[in-house]
Amino acid sequence: MLTRYLFVARVAARRQWFYRRELFWRSISMILFMVVFIALWKTAYQVSGRSELAGYSLAQVIWYLGMAETVMLSTSRSFVEISEAVKSGSVAYELARPLSYPLLQLARSLGNSAPRFLLNLMVALLVVLLGTGQLVGSVPGLLAFLLTAGLALLLDALFAVLIGLLAFWIEEVMPVYLIYQKLLFSIGGLFLPLEIFPLWLQRAAKWLPFQLIAYTPARAYVAFDVGELVRGVMGQLVYIGVLSGVLWLLWRLVQRRLVVHGG
Amino acid sequence: MTIIKVDNLTKTFRTVQKRPGVRGSLRSLFKPEYQAIHAVRGLDFEVATGERLAFIGSNGAGKSTTIKMLVGILHPTGGKAEVLGRVPWRERAPLAYQIGTVFGQKSQLWYHLPAADSFELLARIYALDLEEYRARLHYLVEIFDIAEYLHVPVRKLSLGQRMRCEIAASLLHSPRILFLDEPTIGLDVVVKQRIRDLILELNEREGVTIFLTSHDAGDVEVLCKRAMVINHGEIIYDGKVSDLRRNYLQTKTVSLKLAVPWEGFSAQGVRLLKQRGYGVKLEVDTAQTSIEQVIAQLLARYRIADITVDDPPMEEIIAQIYLAQTPLSEEGGAC
Amino acid sequence: MKIWRLISGYVRHNFMAGMAYRGAFFLQIFGMMINNLMLLFFWNMMFLSFPTLNGWELQDIIVLYSIVAVGFGFSVVIFGNASRLASLITSGELDYYLALPADPLVHLLVSRMSLSGWGDFFFGLLLYLFVLPSAWRNLPLFLLLSLLAGLISTAFAVLTGSLAFWLGESEQLAAQLRMALLNFSLYPVDIFSGGVRLLLYTIIPAAFVGSVPAKLLTDFDIWWLAGLILVTALMGGLASWVFRLGLRRYESGNLVTVRG
Known part of the structure; x- marks a missing residue:
């Protein structure tokens, strides 16, 4: 059973490679974001004359942001395809297939993400290394990053499928995705390490799932700590479980709706 | 009077040949190898004002390319053409005021809005005088009998109702030539007949020249007096529809x-x-x-x-004409 | 003039078409406003740690944001099809505009409206009016500067989209360049070093969309304004010229796929 989904993921990954020209342009946005961030933080540290902020040196902040962007730019945005299938009604046909549609979409998302992730990682390493002239991180850090980034991409794929299925109830899901994305940007720690926030906000953010996607892997890379890693992975697994449950419920609702109303 | 005059009109497309492999694509980038596609090879014909002409050919025969050149969207590779006394690709905009187009598969009406709104927008695109536009609209609404659908969003209309609005829209600016591309595609028999009647009526009332392309042999038979058949970019038949009917539509x-x-x-x-x-x-x-x-x-x-x-499918008729016109000796040794 | 009638007609019709699905329309506006608000949150955090960045303070950033939001929103609301230019060219959909007598560039630009652009527009306007002191007095200048910013970003979209006349399928390239312009325009140009800064005044003219108008609003200088107007006019002229140049190539049909 699982092999079929693995196959779906592999096909999606190969398809990405087939469109490598597009993949190449995407990696330009990584360079773009990093050029902006490097300039911004260099100026910030320079002007204020500080050497560290909330425990981060200039190089550490930039490496943190590079790693966070690597995860973010590798997400697969499957909600676009799903919401279109819902609107056109073609999602009804998915019921006739022997595969579960949500699982199929999750497999495809991860397949799409894998080649992008590798490319983004290479580009990020290169740009950040050139920008800071300094190698930050460690081997255990890198391994922890790979583990948590994989879980983070799964978590994001779950969010994307859920947002796509919302198209059954609301006419346009793009705004919902944009808000989700900005939650990742802000309290998810994509633009700033969470430690820079005021304490009350940090505490609130730590309970929410958004920081598990960008902050957890990036933090694991620049400041590897076993205790923190275990807590991060636990958090990711808990939220993956919770969202899977929500998705299961939502899909049952959808199925009933499709069977009763015919799409 | 001649309204369209085409003289040795030719169009050749150049497409880059892709070579396989990484080295191949690199070589293609620096030293591209072109392949010529002869879409239209030396067309000659004339159309008189008020004529109803069917322009027939299978997919890829050069129909669209010819029409695109006649309305000025494409430059020809060689030859001459005059539409309403103008060279289309040099005087595209002035010409556009005097021609209308209906594409059965592509709507010019706003899907979510009532047809009346689209009409008003078209009036602005064609820079129509407000008074004239109103009079014209009134006249067309009556002929096409669309008063009751005018304020219903287009998406709620049936295909037949939509098609009537579609043709009315293309006539707002009183074009002198109407290019119709598959105007009855997907319509049922009764509605098809209704659309054909309307087109005929317009041709009679206003003397609009009709230039029709269709895969529907019925469209050709009912609407047109003359038919031109194009195959591989060349005209292989130009004559009366009644002859076509006698010979191939029997x-x-x-x-x-x-x-x-x-x-x-x-x-x-x-x-x-x-x-x-x-x-x-x-x-x-x-x-x-x-x-x-x-x-x-x-x-x-x-x-x-x-x-x-x-009726027999258009492809079959074309194939028959093609076979009838190819001498047997050539048939064996052509390829 | 007839071109104004065409533009106003399209704006009205696009708006009505959007209103046909009110729910989705308002959701998009609302979503975009929240989206923008959360980006400002980032700056708020940034300035908690660093009160000034090469002369830029939070208030200057708010001015920058409101001008870019109003300008960009205006651009994608009125000229919403600019972002689709490259794909219109490669798919041959340009034919439709060429078969009609109105100016093809203007016609194609105005024939689509980005609904979420209204969200940017109102976000910028509200931000400006309610957060900044003496906003009402400077409102005409603010609107003029936003208009210029919007026109420059439209011209840039036309230029990048027109690349498809020469390069064939290049939607991704055009999209990345447009995103680069928007992204860079949201940061003060003074934080960048020499090379990048030069880039932002030339090839990716983000400085003229964001920092230059923002400076002008807080620190008015008639010569800088004249310069900005000149740049806008130049960009507009260049875009229109390049499009027409490309059109000749399009008309000669090298890139047109053979259909029928």
């Missing part, structure tokens, strides 16, 4: 669904094309017998669940 196919088993049927001018279970397809040569007669004979003999009569 057969019809009758498809039957029987309620009893098939036991054979023979009559003058009737040929069995296909029979499978209770489904039967017959070809009827209307020069030798009439459809009415054949159907009457069939009904006398069988209990019939369903029956349809069709």
